[in-house]
Amino acid sequence: MSIPGFGGGDTSTFRPEDSIQVEIPGFSEWRFEVPHKTILKFKIIDGIGEIFGTELPLNVELQLTGVKYAIYAPLSNGCKLEYTTLQNKAVITNEDEEISEYLSNETQAQTTYINLHLGLETIRQETRDSNILNPKDLKQGPKVLIIGNPGSGKTSLAKTLVGYANKMDSRPILVNLNPRDGVFCLPGSISATPISDTLDVESTNGYGFTTTTGSMNHNPKQPIIKNYGFSDINQNLDLYKYQISKLGVTVLSRLEEDLSIRNSGIVIDTPPLSIKDFTIIENIVSDFEVDIIVIMGNERLLIDLKKKFKHKLSQLQIIKVPISGGVAEVDEGFIRRSQEETIKEYFNGNHKTRLSPFKTDIDAKDLIIYKAVLASDIASTLAFLPSADSYAADEDENSEVKSKTDDSLTKYYSLLTEPSSSNLDNSIMAITQLPQTNNSGKDLLNTSIKGYVHVSKYEDEKHKMKILLPFAGAFPKHVLISTNIGFNE
Ligand SMILES: Nc1ncnc2c1ncn2[C@@H]1O[C@H](COP(=O)(O)OP(=O)(O)OP(=O)(O)O)[C@@H](O)[C@H]1O
Structure with a gap:
């Protein structure tokens, strides 16, 4: 039995007669896949083992489910x-129950990742030294962008780089631009998080909880979402692209404010991008002032990007690293299941940190709910709309939100004038930092996310919503954004 929010939980340990021992030779890795309906309990009993750059504690039982990972012996x-x-009784899927596992000594990619980390650490040290000697001309640590094909190990490399950086007392900001994943937040968002502690490999996705979740073993992280x-x-x-640019502004200003973060720089993980997505890559490079691009194993992309960035190569280094032979195929079903587990963990916690989410009914009449629009729905009208940059000039500060006809906003968000069960049941809503009294469309576009609620039911006649909040308390009087991320409790 555990006190909600104070860890503890499942204390069952190994039964030695059931356990299997694995010896991982030096510089080799044990690769394993655990389906969501199976729990792997393990402990390191000798030597040092790490998962994507995060060292595992000795003689401490850990548990993982729904992962495709490797334990590396450095x-x-x-x-x-x-x-x-x-068996993981909380999950019903038609996956196979068996875990698959094997040992591999083909870890040249891992060695390259370690060398890359050491190279970045050298730049960080030079930055620190320079900033001590020249406090009037402060420099920034390396700002690294990782790009590559689907399933090429981008996320694993990003985790490895921030994991190793943390071991050396650096505090880089981990930026996740893949809205599919939800890094210290829920899927559907992009985020930036200063990493000042080890990642929590046991949590879904292997990052950890955010500050909304209270006391726990790892320091909760405070992301900008x-x-x-x-x-x-x-x-x-x-x-x-708009949200990337806004996240970039916030991250760069955070670098300005905090010397240890400034010295450590940024590591940016991305969705799969190719040369066809050059404008996105170019935007990220300029929005985050990227100075190192790391390409996962794709020679062609390396050459194409070097050509496209020809004019910038004096400030921008573009390098290629090999893809690990361990990267596993991840299908849509597995991704969806992982998203569901991320949402479940956000509200309910996990085996170590149980949370007490709060169910309540609220009146939907007074809420202001926006929804991001699908590009396909606005394609036909797009040509007639002004751009977001021209927004500020058009803004009418005194107009009523509900009656506002704001053309530049309609490219991104539309006001949900008729919330209903058909558009809200079983959905995730983001709570913005914006008070309901603020009717500025520009502020809505620029706001960050405080947290999320789950709408389980919208009662059309009564205009009431049954919602789940991560913590008890009054429902915040803030503007809400309904997402396309569905979830069935
Ligand atoms: N060395 C390894 N051994 C075992 N599994 C690994 C290894 N490296 C990566 N994986 C797993 O392979 C899968 C794909 O890797 P990862 O998510 O890092 O790729 P990605 O390029 O970020 O993928 P996406 O394009 O879908 O965002 C993940 O489940 C990851 O945990």
Whole structure:
């Protein structure tokens, strides 16, 4: 039994007769896939083992479910672990129950990632030294953008780089621009999080909880979150690019304010991008003042990008790293299930940190709810609309939100004038930082996300919503954005 929010939880341990031992030779990795309906319990019993740059504690039982990971032994004497598997009764899927696992000594990619980390750390040290000697001319640490094909190991490399940086007392900002994933936030958002602690490998996705979730083993992280509202960047590319630029402004100003973050720089993880997406890549490079692009194994992309950025190569380094032989195929079903688990964990916690979400009924009449628009729905009218940049000039500060006909906003968000069960049931809504009294469309576009609620039911006759909040308390009187991310409790 655990006190909600104070950890503890499932304390069952290994039964030695059921456990299997694995010896990982030095510089090799044990690769394994655990379906969502199976739980892998394991502990490192000798040596040092790490998952994507995060060192695992010795003799501490950990548990994982719904993952495709590797435990790497970074020292020559290797490491030893023991594991057992159990059924995950909370999940019903038609996946196979068996875990698959194997040992591999083909870890040249990992060695390159470590060398890349050491290179970045050298730049960080030079930045620190320079900033001590020249406090009037402060420099910034490396700002690294990782790009590559689907499933080429971008996310694993981003985790590895921030994990190792953290070990060396650096505090880079981890930026996630893949709205499919939800990094310290829910899917549908992009985020930036200063990493000042080890990642929590046991949490869904392997990052950790955010500050909304209270006391726990790892320091909760405080991300800056921008709402996009979809999993797929092509559903409203203009909104996606707009939110990237706004996140870039916030991240760069955070770098200005905090010397340890400024010295450490940024690591940016992205959705799969190719040369066809050059304008997105170009936007990211300029919005985050990227100075190093790391390409996952794609020679052609390296050459094409070097050509396109020819004029910038004095400030921008473009390098290629190999793809790990361990990267696993991840199908749509697995991704969807992981998204569901991320949402479940946001509200309910996990086996270590149980949370007490709060169910309540609220009156929907007085709420202001926006929804991101699908690009396909506005394609025909787009040509007649002014751009977001011309927004400020057009703005009428005194107009009523509900009656506002704001053309530049309609490219990104539309006001949900008739909330109903058909557009809100089983959906995730983002709570913005914007008070309901603020009717500025520009502020709506520029606002960050405070947290999320789940709408389980909208009662059409009564105009009431049954909602789940991550914590008890009065429902915030803030503007809401209904996302396309569905979830069935
Ligand atoms: N060395 C490894 N051993 C085992 N599994 C790995 C290894 N490296 C990566 N994986 C797994 O392979 C899958 C794909 O890797 P990852 O998510 O890092 O790729 P990605 O390029 O970010 O994918 P996407 O394009 O879908 O965002 C993930 O489940 C990841 O955990």
